[in-house]
Amino acid sequence: MDDAGVLTEWAEGVFRRGAISRGWLLLGEDALGAPLRLPLLVARGVAAGPLLGVTALVHGDELNGLGVIHRFFATLDAARLRGTVVGVPVVNVPGFLDGRRVVAETFDLNRVMPGKEAGHTGEVYAFRLVRRLVRHFDCLIDLHTASRGRVNTHYVRADMRRATAAALARRQNARIILHSVNGDANLRQAAMDLGVEAITVEVGNPHVFQPEMIAAGVVGLRNALVYLGMVEGAIVPAFSPATECAESVWLYTARGGILEVMPALGAWVKVDEPVATLRDVFGQVTQTILAPRAGIVIGKSINPVSPIGARVIHLGVPQTKSPAEAGL
Secondary structure: OEEEEEEOOOOHHHOOOOEEEEEEEEEEEOOOOOEEEEEEEEEEOOEEEEEEEEEOOOOOOOOHHHHHHHHHHHHOOHHHOEEEEEEEOOOOHHHHHHOOOOEOOOEOHHHOOOOOOOOOHHHHHHHHHHHHOHHHOOEEEEEEOOOOOEEEOEEEEEOOOOHHHHHHHHOOOOOEEEEOOOOOOOHHHHHHHOOOEEEEEEEOOOOOOOHHHHHHHHHHHHHHHHHOOOOOOOOOOOOOOOEEEEEEEEEEOOOOEEEEEOOOOOOEEOOOOEEEEEEOOOOOEEEEEEOOOOEEEEEEEOOOEEOOOOEEEEEEEEOOOOHHHHOO
């Protein structure tokens, strides 16, 4: 593997054609003045083509994306590639090193994009990431997992009104696709605001490697290369079509207590179906949480210790009548 050294701005020309290289992108300095650098894996094809970015660990404890990028690059033959693939296996370097979701103690990096040139630590980090790297991409696939205390299905968030984003989403072979037009100041939104076609792929659970999720993520990335014309080959079809959801809702606890969530990931629930119970420390039921809509369980809490306002279930609302609504 070639070593391209340290860059201060994305420069495709420093990476050898027909090869996979590693490099570093300088974003700043830590409190000791030591360089704060992003690791880059770059597969540069011989022929011209799109620049695809694949990012992971925007949240420092979401490890499956790291595994996806490592395994994906192990499958690439840069001599047969059109265009360039840039993998960033760890975006949030401080959070990764600390084993934490956030950067600089409290800042969620995926809520301060595209950052500020002069701002708090998270804003400056985000600004330099977007300015020095992300704005150069043609397409971006941002890999995430659930946060601590929760679990996720394999699902995609994308603006399904955008043809390329929708096509990329449908080729991930995910269980659920969620139409999402958001103002959360996240990396996907920052990229789209710059004209980059971007989707977010959620690959399972935090702080673990899940081989089946990693394998599914690699298939999705390979399908993206085929769709974008970057490699020859056939799209690997899904075993079953994804459930496409027009929107989603989160359910929250109205009291504090001991939480039990009943439906499994991917389960269909009916309107007013009990989906969780909250008990006090003596074991008495204090709240029964009902589904406000019919839908599919995208994600859920697995942490029984729940203060008031804790997330319970992420419920996807399908575009067409669900099996729950149809009585199936």
